[in-house]
Amino acid sequence: MLNNPKTSALLRVVARLALGLGILVMSSGVATAQVVLPRTLELNPKEMEQNGFIVAQEALQLAQFQQFQEALIRAKLAVQLAPQAHEIWALLGGLYLTVDEPQEAVVALERSLKLNDQNPGVYFNLGSAYFRQGQYAASIRVIEQGLALKPDATEEWFNLGNAYLKLGQTDRAIAQYRRSLRNDKRFWPAYTNIGLVLYEQGNIRQAAKNWEQAAEIDPKASEPKLALATALLKLGNEAEALKLAEEALRLDSRYGTVDFQRENLWGDRLVADTQALLAKPPLRALLSQLQPEQSALPQP
Numbered sequence: 001m002l003n004n005p006k007t008s009a010l011l012r013v014v015a016r017l018a019l020g021l022g023i024l025v026m027s028s029g030v031a032t033a034q035v036v037l038p039r040t041l042e043l044n045p046k047e048m049e050q051n052g053f054i055v056a057q058e059a060l061q062l063a064q065f066q067q068f069q070e071a072l073i074r075a076k077l078a079v080q081l082a083p084q085a086h087e088i089w090a091l092l093g094g095l096y097l098t099v100d101e102p103q104e105a106v107v108a109l110e111r112s113l114k115l116n117d118q119n120p121g122v123y124f125n126l127g128s129a130y131f132r133q134g135q136y137a138a139s140i141r142v143i144e145q146g147l148a149l150k151p152d153a154t155e156e157w158f159n160l161g162n163a164y165l166k167l168g169q170t171d172r173a174i175a176q177y178r179r180s181l182r183n184d185k186r187f188w189p190a191y192t193n194i195g196l197v198l199y200e201q202g203n204i205r206q207a208a209k210n211w212e213q214a215a216e217i218d219p220k221a222s223e224p225k226l227a228l229a230t231a232l233l234k235l236g237n238e239a240e241a242l243k244l245a246e247e248a249l250r251l252d253s254r255y256g257t258v259d260f261q262r263e264n265l266w267g268d269r270l271v272a273d274t275q276a277l278l279a280k281p282p283l284r285a286l287l288s289q290l291q292p293e294q295s296a297l298p299q300p
Contacts, residue, residue, distance in 0.1 A: 003155050127142045
């Protein structure tokens with residue numbers, strides 16, 4: 001499972017926004033010749049910065065309503081008005097991350113850190129941006145910098161584990177997942193991903209125990225239920241496997257596709273075994289109903 005920061009993570013990026021209004025007004029004048037020459041606008045830097053925060057506040061409000069493209073336009077304007085405001089660069093980077101433009105997010109977030117290197121949320125968002133670009137070592141580096149400032153960030157220990165997992169450092173990955181559980185014993189994604197690692201190592205029973213724990217914490221989570229169903233099939237309990245798999249697919253049928261499984265860090269062994277489970281006639285029929293547009297269903 002991946003833990004991709006959504007709107008809530010974005011909203012943590014900005015610590016504060018100015019409330020004062022500063023309006024830029026171009027004064028009118030009387031022309032003294034037949035040709036009217038453009039007047040030079042003298043901009044007050046303080047007023048520009050105030051207006052930058054006002055525009056950034058508008059961007060943040062739009063983001064809260066998930067109007068991300070409109071928010072992005074305003075955030076770009078805001079950093080032009082207040083180029084030294086680290087909060088606004090952080091907001092812009094968070095918005096780029098939300099609209100899946102990680103390269104642009106990296107530029108904005110690194111600029112924010114140059115202005116203020118004490119904001120853990122910026123390190124965490126930058127880690128997510130590097131992760132999406134496949135720069136897992138860079139992701140680890142900046143997430144660790146953020147955790148040095150905010151060690152109680154449960155989700156970030158989890159994200160750190162994901163980066164180690166992508167580098168094939170499974171022992172370190174599990175250590176980070178367990179560290180997130182020390183912060184929050186009910187953080188079920190960590191149990192899920194520990195199970196993903198154990199399953200690939202051939203420890204099916206222990207993987208199943210972790211998925212059971214995750215499913216107990218959040219009965220509406222599709223991923224651990226489907227993974228547990230696969231493990232139960234391998235352990236010889238087909239009836240319970242079919243029951244759990246049906247529940248999981250009805251909760252989120254995307255987990256019935258290989259692409260979505262791999263996107264959520266499922267390994268080769270679990271993907272193959274899950275496809276064998278989904279090839280069972282009752283589940284094939286269910287998937288054809290839930291994913292009528294899916295042309296490549298598991299073959300029996």
